[in-house]
Amino acid sequence: MLDYKVRRVVESDRVDILEMARRTWGGHDYMPAQLHGWMRSRKCRLVGIEVKDHLVGMANLHLIDLGKTGWMEGLRVHPKYRKKGLARVLTQALVNEGIEAGVERLRYTTDSSNSASISLAHGIGMNVKTKMGVFWKGSLKRVKRGGVREPPVPVRPASARALLKEAGTLFSDRLIVHDWKAYDFSAEGIAQVVKQSEVYIGRKEGKIDSVTFGTERVEGGEGGWSITIYAESQQAFLQAVYSQILLAKEKVSPFVMGIYPMQFRDILLEQRWIPKWTQDFAILLFEKDMRPR
Ligand SMILES: CC(C)(COP(=O)(O)OP(=O)(O)OC[C@H]1O[C@@H](n2cnc3c(N)ncnc32)[C@H](O)[C@@H]1OP(=O)(O)O)[C@@H](O)C(=O)NCCC(=O)NCCS
Known part of the structure; x- marks a missing residue:
């Protein structure tokens, strides 16, 4: 059983986060360009998973539409720690953040070939609202x-x-x-x-x-x-x-x-x-x- 801790992301996690991004989508991850803004915004709740003093997973809940929508984004798990249920833990953590923030709905987009993402969405009772090419x-x-x-x-x-x-x-x-x-x-x-x-x-x-x-x-x-x-x-x-x-x-x-x-x-x-x-x-x-x- 993996020993992990769920906690808020802090400034000193940046190196671990950039390492995850470097190993995502062949280095074409959009997330590093957003990270600085997410970390400074009061509308963002960045949740991470720590294992052995390193951040190995993260996700962001961005409060938009005057706080009515919790926008889920930036879900990443370090390749070494994938398929161990950590994304599921992070997704549930975002749901909890959404409840605490009093949002009316949670939303997120993913591509139709990302079966892990789709399974995670169904896992928390999400439905497809629209599909675009x-x-x-x-x-x-x-x-x-x-x-x-x-x-x-x-x-x-x-x-x-x-x-x-x-x-x-x-x-x-x-x-x-x-x-x-x-x-x-x-x-x-x-x-x-x-x-x-x-x-x-x-x-x-x-x-x-x-x-x-x-x-x-x-x-x-x-x-x-x-x-x-x-x-x-x-x-x-x-x-x-x-x-x-x-x-x-x-x-x-x-x-x-x-x-x-x-x-x-x-x-x-x-x-x-x-x-x-x-x-x-x-x-x-x-x-x-x-x-x-
Ligand atoms: C998507 C990602 C976050 C999944 O992380 P993870 O910790 O491996 O996921 P979990 O172990 O919690 O698994 C969650 C579900 O996805 C499924 N899954 C995980 N990786 C999968 C894969 N490569 N292919 C198909 N299904 C997969 C698991 O089987 C599980 O579903 P189940 O409970 O119905 O069996 C991780 O692969 C990642 O960081 N990918 C790159 C970035 C990305 O695609 N982010 C999400 C979109 S923004």
Whole structure:
């Protein structure tokens, strides 16, 4: 039986945490870029597992939506200590933190191939609330396509909120999933996503037919361009995809990570440059209702 201790993460755990990140996803972990902010934020509750004086696992509960949502993120277990039930312990610890903080719901996203994550979500009674497609594309220079005729245009934050409301029908499940986070399609959620991203609006005959969110995303020390595209039609979707790729090229981004509604999967996969391995890749948003019955 493994002798471990569950406790809050402290500054001196940083070396152990970075070591875990270095050994995660071939060193392409986004977590080190977030760690500093998480450790300093009063909205974050970072829980760790200590074995033999070293931190070998961690997870963060981020209180968002004015404290209504407990966002679960950054779950990591050192490879040497995996498959011993430690992630399950950490997940339960986040549930306990959520109860203590009085959140109305717990949420998290994971990719559809992460069976450990999915099993952990089911283990605490979470359900899938939405599913979105996702792709990564590096070597952008090789992506060729004729000019985008009516490229979506960037809009200022002050007007983005009203425009998003105007484009409400594009968000059929009343959620915005961007950069692996989920925001409610409410005044609060919209304000948050607008604060954290650039917004691009596409139009056809005056009517909004696509909304794109874009944010810098650091993975493994590389800053790529993370986008989410909601669109009315395949044509509007492709216009937005190609104009964002052009933009990422201008920014000299090494990669684009794109999230999109599942109805655009087929048309996206027809694009020759889409890596085959992204074909079955999707983001699952899990949710657990924490309101007392
Ligand atoms: C995902 C991760 C946190 C799991 O940690 P862990 O301590 O090995 O997990 P546990 O031992 O608590 O196992 C939890 C469940 O996942 C299952 N599981 C663990 N690793 C698995 C794997 N590689 N493949 C399939 N199932 C796996 C276990 O069987 C268990 O399910 P069960 O109780 O239904 O049998 C760890 O593998 C990790 O750090 N991975 C890299 C980062 C990551 O993917 N984080 C989660 C998404 S943000």
